[in-house]
Amino acid sequence: MLTPEVMVDAPPPLLLCKGVEVRRGLSTVLKGVDLAVGEGEIIALVGPNGCGKSTLVETAAGMHMMRAGSTSHVDGKTLAVIRNHHGHRGLSQPFGLALQKDGASGDELVGERLQVAIDMGVEKNYSPTALDDEAVKWGLSHRLNDRIAWLSGGMARRVSVLAGLFPALISQSPRLVILDEPSSGLDRDGGRILCEELTALAEKGHGILVATHNQKVIDIATKTIEWVGKKLDTEAVEYDSPSIKAPSELGARAKTFRTWANILDYRTWGSIAANGVAGILTILLILALSVDDVASTAGASWMMTLLSVPAFVAGLIPASTLRHLDEQSCGRWWDAQSAGQLPISPPQALPLVGAGLTAIALMTLPLPQWGSQVDGVIELSLITLGGLLTWLVSLIHISQWRLVSSLERGNALLFSLFLPFLIYPFLLWTNGQVSMLDAELELFERFSNLLAGAAIFLGLFLVLRLLRPS
Numbered sequence: 001m002l003t004p005e006v007m008v009d010a011p012p013p014l015l016l017c018k019g020v021e022v023r024r025g026l027s028t029v030l031k032g033v034d035l036a037v038g039e040g041e042i043i044a045l046v047g048p049n050g051c052g053k054s055t056l057v058e059t060a061a062g063m064h065m066m067r068a069g070s071t072s073h074v075d076g077k078t079l080a081v082i083r084n085h086h087g088h089r090g091l092s093q094p095f096g097l098a099l100q101k102d103g104a105s106g107d108e109l110v111g112e113r114l115q116v117a118i119d120m121g122v123e124k125n126y127s128p129t130a131l132d133d134e135a136v137k138w139g140l141s142h143r144l145n146d147r148i149a150w151l152s153g154g155m156a157r158r159v160s161v162l163a164g165l166f167p168a169l170i171s172q173s174p175r176l177v178i179l180d181e182p183s184s185g186l187d188r189d190g191g192r193i194l195c196e197e198l199t200a201l202a203e204k205g206h207g208i209l210v211a212t213h214n215q216k217v218i219d220i221a222t223k224t225i226e227w228v229g230k231k232l233d234t235e236a237v238e239y240d241s242p243s244i245k246a247p248s249e250l251g252a253r254a255k256t257f258r259t260w261a262n263i264l265d266y267r268t269w270g271s272i273a274a275n276g277v278a279g280i281l282t283i284l285l286i287l288a289l290s291v292d293d294v295a296s297t298a299g300a301s302w303m304m305t306l307l308s309v310p311a312f313v314a315g316l317i318p319a320s321t322l323r324h325l326d327e328q329s330c331g332r333w334w335d336a337q338s339a340g341q342l343p344i345s346p347p348q349a350l351p352l353v354g355a356g357l358t359a360i361a362l363m364t365l366p367l368p369q370w371g372s373q374v375d376g377v378i379e380l381s382l383i384t385l386g387g388l389l390t391w392l393v394s395l396i397h398i399s400q401w402r403l404v405s406s407l408e409r410g411n412a413l414l415f416s417l418f419l420p421f422l423i424y425p426f427l428l429w430t431n432g433q434v435s436m437l438d439a440e441l442e443l444f445e446r447f448s449n450l451l452a453g454a455a456i457f458l459g460l461f462l463v464l465r466l467l468r469p470s
Contacts, residue, residue, distance in 0.1 A: 012079045013038045014095075014176040014207035015060055018241040019069035021085075022059055029055045033069070034237040035225070037207040039174045042198055044218050045211040047227030053211035054100055056232075057180045060209055061097055061336045062089060070241045073176060079239070080246035082339065090246030091253075091339045094121045096177035098164030100184070102156050103333030105324040106149030107268050110140055110159050112260070113148060117163035118170055119256040120337050126170035134169060138162050138193060157185035165197055168206040175206050183214040195220050246339075254343045257334060261321040265347035270320025275350060275390070278317045279310035279357035283364060286310075300437075305430045307361050311354040311386040312426055315393025316419065319346050322401050331405060340406060346394040354390025355383045378437060385433060385450075392457040393422060399464035421460065429453030 015037040022030040029052045037043050037060075045053045058064055062071055062083040070084035073092035083089045096117075097103070104113050114131050127133070135141040138158050148156055161182045168175040183191050191214065198208055199220050210217060218224060225234050265271055286306055321344060325331030334342050362379060400418060432450025435441060 011039060011077070011174075012074055013237075013239065014074045014174060015178075015209060016072040016079055016237065016239055016241070017056075017060055017069065018072070018237060018239070020056075020059055020066055020071065021068035022055055022064050022066055024055065028067075030059065030232070033232055034234060035060065035209075036237045036239060037176065037209050039205045039207055040202050041223060042202050042208045042210065042221045044221035044224045045209070046213070046218060046224055047232075051227040052232070053227070054180050057178055057209065057211045058099070058332075058336075061095070061178050062339060063332065063336050072242050073246070074174070075244075075246055078244060079242040080244045081242060082246045084241075088245050089339045091341075092246045093175070094123075094167045094171075094337075095175060096164045096167040096179075097333060097336055098161050098179045098182050099329050099333060100180045101329035102148070102160040103329050104148050104156075104160060104163070105264060105327045105330050106147060107264050107324065108148050108260075109144070110146055110148060110151070111135075111144035112263070113159055113163055114140075114144075114166065116256060116260055117166040120253055121167035121170055121175075123167070123170045123172075125172065130166075130170050134162055134166070139189070154185050154187055154190065157182075158190055161186070161194060165201070168201050168204075169197075171206075174204075177201065177206060177208045179208065179210040179212075181211055181213070183212060183217055191216060253338060257338065257343055258345070261324070261344070262348050264324050265320045265349055268320060270323065271347050271349040271353045274320065274323075275314040275317045275394075276353045276357065279314040279353065280360070282310040282313045283357070283361055286361075287364060300434045301431050303365070304434045305427070307358065307365055307382070308386065308389060308426070308430045308433065310357040310361050311390045312393060312422075314350075314354050314357055315390040316397060316422075318401070319350060319394050319398060321347060322398065335405070342402070344398050344402060346391050346398065350394055351387035351391045353387075355387030357390075358383045358386025361386075381436070382433065385429075388454075389426075389429060392454065392461075393426075396422065396457060396461050396464065399461050403464055403467055422457075425453040425456035425460075427453075428456065 013036040015035070017033060017035040020030050020033040021028065033056065035043075035056070045056060047053055055064065059066070059071060066083065066085040068085050070081050072079045072081045073095060075092035080090065080092050081088060082092055111131070114135065118126070118131060132141065135144055140155070140158060140162070143151065143155065148159060151159070161179065164179055164182070165177060168177050182194055186194060195216050198210070198217070202208060202222065210221070212218060225232065286309065325334065362382065428449050432447065432453055435446050435449055438446060
């Protein structure tokens with residue numbers, strides 16, 4: 001342990017992993033690992049494929065549950081725990097991150113991805129030409145308005161690596177940069193630029209942890225940590241794990257994510273292309289089932305259910321944001337940058353899709369049991385409730401996705417079996433809409449079922465949000 005006198009003179013490391021143990025499935029990949037990255041250091045992790053380099057890099061970014069130990073990042077002038085084996089997860093100051101996969105959606109523009117990296121750096125006093133200058137250096141200036149999906153693999157990798165470097169490039173204070181195989185896919189010129197950038201950042205006091213097979217990157221490292229067989233050849237770190245825990249508030253990062261999600265939804269027409277089309281197909285299916293004959297014998301509750309089904313189905317379809325997050329470890333990059341507190345919500349356009357589907361259903365479905373009671377105000381109320389229904393169901397679906405994606409093997413779990421539990425609150429909701437039309441009922445009776453359905457939807461959402469893997 002460092003003595004207090006040494007602690008005063010020496011700044012804390014930018015990264016401290018202490019006694020880390022991580023399992024992947026039944027295998028223990030890391031056990032008792034200590035690692036520190038200080039200011040001005042380039043630490044290279046070297047070893048054969050499958051030895052655990054990526055696991056250590058991702059653990060350093062706070063992305064893995066631990067069986068023991070903790071990961072800490074510098075927060076101002078002190079170390080703060082960002083993740084430990086007790087389940088705590090928090091945010092320190094911004095850090096750069098480039099994963100093995102590019103961590104971006106193919107529908108993002110190159111300039112947008114780089115600007116997102118700058119915004120996540122939460123640095124106010126940086127050069128307004130920083131993005132353009134670096135784009136020129138990396139040969140990306142002519143592709144800033146192109147979608148990432150249109151790039152070659154090597155050019156997309158340049159975007160990913162540059163985005164990972166930006167929090168340090170724009171910062172006047174030391175920043176941590178974590179890179180996983182950054183030279184993979186880069187040509188000779190790209191590899192040269194990478195080495196120059198890493199060297200320049202280290203000279204300015206930034207700390208870099210990089211997993212690599214590239215000899216040129218290894219040559220510029222100030223320290224190399226190697227795997228001998230499956231054993232990590234590293235020394236014990238003299239710092240103790242700090243008692244301070246990093247907070248979980250996202251601040252400006254939450255706004256950055258919401259802006260990113262809505263821009264992609266509008267650009268790709270995601271809410272209309274998936275959720276809206278599913279709702280339209282539902283309306284067509286209802287019309288194909290001789291609904292005129294059904295309407296002549298069915299009660300008001302049944303017809304109201306048919307009216308609400310399109311909006312309900314639209315909410316069950318995964319929101320476009322989730323599809324973007326599932327691309328190229330994009331969701332994992334955002335998860336690391338938000339400490340698992342990603343403020344995912346249905347896209348802004350999705351409630352409008354639900355409202356539009358309800359309006360179409362009102363115009364196309366025969367509703368003889370209660371149509372005479374419907375005036376413009378009631379129609380507007382039903383359309384609004386249709387949008388709210390789509391939003392509530394999508395919110396639950398997103399919360400389920402968040403829970404599953406936080407697990408080590410979420411795809412192996414049949415969480416889709418949870419969706420039938422939405423049927424009961426949906427039926428309460430539709431019965432409540434019928435009661436709302438009955439002027440003879442007392443005010444509470446008219447809205448009790450509707451409020452009960454909404455309460456159950458919100459309750460399911462809160463349960464899913466509160467569930468956390470230990």
